[in-house]
Amino acid sequence: MRSALDNNYPAGLVLPSLIEDDEDDMELRVAFDFDGVIADDESETVYKRNHDVLEFHAHETERVAIPHRPGPLADLFRKLHVMQRYEAVLARSDPAYKRILSIAIITARSAPSHERVVTTLKNWGVSANETFFLGGMDKARVLSILKPHIFFDDQLSHLKSEGGTIPMVHVPFGVANPAQV
Secondary structure, eight states, X not given: OHHHHHTTOOOOEEOOOOOOOOTTOOOEEEEEOTBTTTBOSHHHHHHHHHTOHHHXXXXXXXXXXXXXXXXXXXXXXXXXXXXXXXXXXXXXXXXXXXXXXXXEEEESOOTTTHHHHHHHHHHHTOOOSEEEEOTTOOHHHHHHHHOOSEEEESOGGGOOOGGGOSOEEEOOOGGGSTTTO
């Protein structure tokens, strides 16, 4: 897995879960963390240096117009967005069409650092159905309501769900994973 990431291939460790598939649920919900997953971990590096939220916000505010570089799963995110665009075309041509793909970003960021996420997504020409800027709030609360079929995060501490019923993937990338550095 680490070798794949080192060679710019997307990779992660799928953690054990007690998933129960609902055969009546025809939607596929995919959720991503932002820093170190969709985008690089430049900003995470700034935060980890001193664990200073003010320094992190200042860094992001100063670079608000500069999009992030892609992270290990940026290409997957982009490909899912292409599928969403195709579904949008189908929905416009057939009002009865029910979309089957939903993409979410669930990040610990909050204002004002959220603006750089928006800048990045606009620059890349992609979007998510839902974006949650949690400001440090526990991601498990949002995950329990959203119920994604898979959630990707670079920090093991964020990969937990009530009852362990959400499939999760640890993407061991960058500063959030000191063994990598």
